[in-house]
Amino acid sequence: MKMSGACHCGAVQFTVTLIDGLATARRCDCSFCAMRGAVAVSARRNDLTVTRGEDALTRYTFNTDTAQHFFCKHCGIYTHHRRRSNPDELGVNLACLKDQTPFLPVVQVRDGRNHPTDTSGARLAGVLRFTNAGDAR
Ligand SMILES: [Zn+2]
Known part of the structure; x- marks a missing residue:
């Protein structure tokens, strides 16, 4: 199913078909993702099309520069990233x-601090469970 997406200010708009819907939703605990705090879902590289605002997208890379994190240069919102584990x-x-909504009851956390490219394989760092906002610990 093709979904539409946009950054906060609407400068960047895109359509995307996810690999397995929301079943791939996860957070990552690497130094960057922990600060960013977003829940990401998976798509194949060619299944996302920027329909507006390609020029508003800017990119951040660090460490090996393999992962490319894209965000809107106007509102600062992260829209998508090219994975280091699978470009x-x-x-x-x-x-x-x-x-x-990113406020799913359960979200897996990937062990991004021990990245599969640096170690023997991907590991699960944990699972975040949210019962309601007041109970989150
Ligand atoms: Zn924006």
């Missing part, structure tokens, strides 16, 4: 997708 895949900001 043919994108992580897409779930909160940017129309009619979707």
